[in-house]
Amino acid sequence: MGLTKRKDSYYVQFPVLDDGTTLTLARGIPGAKLKRWKVGCRNKEEAVKQEGLIKTKLLEGLRLAPEPQVASVTVREFALQWLENAKYTLAVKTYANYNQILTLYILPSLGDQSLPSLTWADVKGLLNKKQQAGLSGNTVRLIRAVISTILTDASEDKVITGNPLLGQRRKRRASQITNPDVCPLSWEQKQVFEQKLDAMEQDETLTPSYTMLLRMYLKTGLRPSEGRALKLGDIDFHGRRVRVERAATLDGAIKNTKTGETRWVDLSDGLLAQLKTYVTLLQAEDVARGKESAWLFPSLTGTLLDERHVVRAFHRVLEGAGLPRFRVYDLRHTFASLLLSSNIPLPYVSQQLGHSKPMITLKFYTRWIPSGQVHRVNVLDIADTVMTLATTSREAAASLPA
Structure with a gap:
């Protein structure tokens, strides 16, 4: 039992008893198993608050959402279940953004598709359509990010064998990589x-x-x-x-x-x-x-x-x-x-x-950042000259009669 950090996210785990419908906190009780939750907070203070919320839910008896059979689970079924569970770990604004992205852009196109059969080609097709429809680049990137997060959790839950989006990189122009959306005043x-x-x-x-x-x-x-x-x-x-x-x-x-x-x-x-x-x-x-x-x-x-x-x-x-x-x-x-x-x-x-x-x-x-200032390397010549003069001075001083 405790709070741990892995990469940019915090995780909390408690010993629980699982009767198939409800999880209850079970400290020191034979048969209890450790269950881990990803609370996803960026700082420890928020993570501790989420740890307290989960502990309270476990003391009351945390009811489990019925899980659809893997063979028949659709994107909609898993995504809505995932969003419901995420209420306890996401900030209010983040939860609202995820809900909006799912409702407006993801579920209407991919909701009825079998989750295990979802491929990168399916997701890429959706992203291309949204881009052609005039959505901003940031919105398209957010759609992809939400889908990838859901697929990663589905993979961890053994609903799918892996996240098909991992390793798939968007092609970007060099200007987009070095200074995206930067427009300063002169x-x-x-x-x-x-x-x-x-x-x-x-x-x-x-x-x-x-x-x-x-x-x-x-x-x-x-x-x-x-x-x-x-x-x-x-x-x-x-x-x-x-x-x-x-x-x-x-x-x-x-x-x-x-x-x-x-x-x-x-x-x-x-x-x-x-x-x-x-x-x-x-x-x-x-x-x-x-x-x-x-x-x-x-x-x-x-x-x-x-x-x-x-x-x-x-x-x-x-x-x-x-x-x-x-x-x-x-x-x-x-x-x-x-x-x-x-x-x-x-x-x-x-x-x-x-x-x-x-x-x-x-x-x-x-x-x-200024470039092309070739004269800056002359500092090496200056340093060499100073060292040579210093050496010559020492040698001259050593040759003088005592």
Whole structure:
């Protein structure tokens, strides 16, 4: 009994008695068998919560969904059973996304097919049809991912002999591999954007919470979900940095960061000065409101900013500045691409972005790393010259009379 981690997922196992219809917790009872559940959480705190939920269900008696015979099980039967069981291990939003993908795209086409007879050709045909129908590349990839997850679980349950999608790779253009969906602002566009941001703040056509949040995105590379969830206590003015330890979902719930880890992000001199001015204004607004807000970038009523309102404010700035349409997330791409194009070391940029490894940063931003600077290898010649001069000096000194 206990919690274990394998690759990116957590697993929990308990000794249970299985009477064919119900599983019950059975510590120290003869005949009990260990049963393992994949809870799939990205961090230990969430996994421990899921462990507690499963334990509670076992104490109450966890009823088993009737399993269809392997020979006759269809994709629909297994997928719906899998989704029902996944309620205990998936986040609410993830469960809703899986349910939508199954209902809209997978089950209408493959639902009545026998699961053991499903082949890669069947899945590939579905993906091609959806792509031809105009679905985005991300949606098509998600359809494939959901099917593959279901097939992997079916393989582990011995319903099928193996996942036919494993080893099948999609052909992608080199540009898709190195920098998919990356569209940063140029240096000139960044300057125009900031000038318009300042102007809209001065003429009060945009409230300070929005203007300061957009500056934070641009000059720290925070993910949009991380920026909205910042609190005043996260700013370390003395250390000139900001702590990033939580994120906000689209519906306003607070969760861990994407990697499940806390990181510190450096603040530039200019941004630090703007933050000090902003915090003074924020504290005055709290006094006027009669209540201190929990958030660094609150709404007019002191609540967490709505992501949709942030997007609208961002687009207003773009339109006012005469700039093309960008996404809020492109401010993060702008931060990374401009730093890398200025010869800032890749490991530093990766750390600021909160990537788990520099290779992820390299995958997205390779083409912004300067190349073709052949003169850099001259440092080897310089080093050789310095070493030669040093050796000559020592030899000359040794030849002098004592």
